[in-house]
Amino acid sequence: MVHLIEQEFGTFKGEPVKKFTWKSKSGFSVSVISYGAIVQAIEVPDKHGEINDVVLGFDDINGYVNRNTPYLGATVGRCANRIGGASFQIDGATYELAKNVGIDHLHGGIVGFDKVNWKSVVDGNQVIFSYLSKDGEEGYPGDLVTSVIYEVKDDTLYVEFVATTTKKTVVNLTNHSYFNLAGHELGAAELYNHVITINADKITETTSESIPTGKLLNVGGTPYDLRVPKRLGDLMATTSYDDNYCVSTHGNEGMNFVSRVEHPPSGRYMELYSNQPGVQLYTSNFLPAPGDAALVGKGGSGYRLHGAFCLETQKYPDAVHHPNFLTTILKPGEVYRHRVSYAFGVVETEKPAVVVA
Incomplete structure (x- = not known):
């Protein structure tokens, strides 16, 4: 049985920011907030029953508003990842976007979906966040009505992104949670x-x-071959990751297995399923390096380089410029639907099979 609790999480521009928490008898819990439609906490028991929060984040709204340059836990849009040259064409019209990473466009621009307070409603066990992105916002065409639907069942977080538009536009949403299954x-x-x-x-x-x-x-x-289990420490002795993987079984009906990550010392694991063709593996390469001031997060923790991993389900980056990629153009009358689930548990055996990189 899962209980859903609603609380206040401060204010943003004079409006209340809502926090919703699902709690289960196992000790598993998930918290999301309306600002940025952000995953704020995921607490998971380990093999000894000890509960730890396994996602990076902040304890208060000020942290998210003022320090969340890495997009911790955020819903990212209209277009996750990069658009080369910060522009694209649709039907001969050129749309200029915000250049917020060099000459390119990243994660929806300067004020993307991660920096607005979404409307919220509870429907049974679901929390539905909604946001109207107006025609021209960050340079994108069309009024885009977007919903992010969160639900927790059986120690699994289910997320669905839904969007419709009034003009042809680019849409590629994702969740940008940073995971460390040790804590x-x-x-x-x-x-x-x-x-x-x-x-x-x-x-x-x-x-x-x-x-x-x-x-x-x-x-x-x-070093990018992760089709069999490999230890990140062995791989990252020579390689860090910020790469889009092409899901082998995309095209099969329904949700496809994307990834499994285990932390043998705690016994925790996470399995990821999605209907998207790609997933970005990112190993926190742009968090502060040793010797630099840490990003101060929950409980005063200092977040640093390689302190977590992200698995961002998505269509391929910059798809609007590559006809061989699955299109990210959404047309009026169509419905964008992106589903992803994160299942957590404890491994039954002491050690998973590992291939030495």
């Missing part, structure tokens, strides 16, 4: 103990500025 505050030393599998035999090739070239690269024989 949000335990940093790179424990991130390296995670064992990861991703159901993908290709990645999208990118330039030095992380803009896709349009080519798909086979992962076989490279």
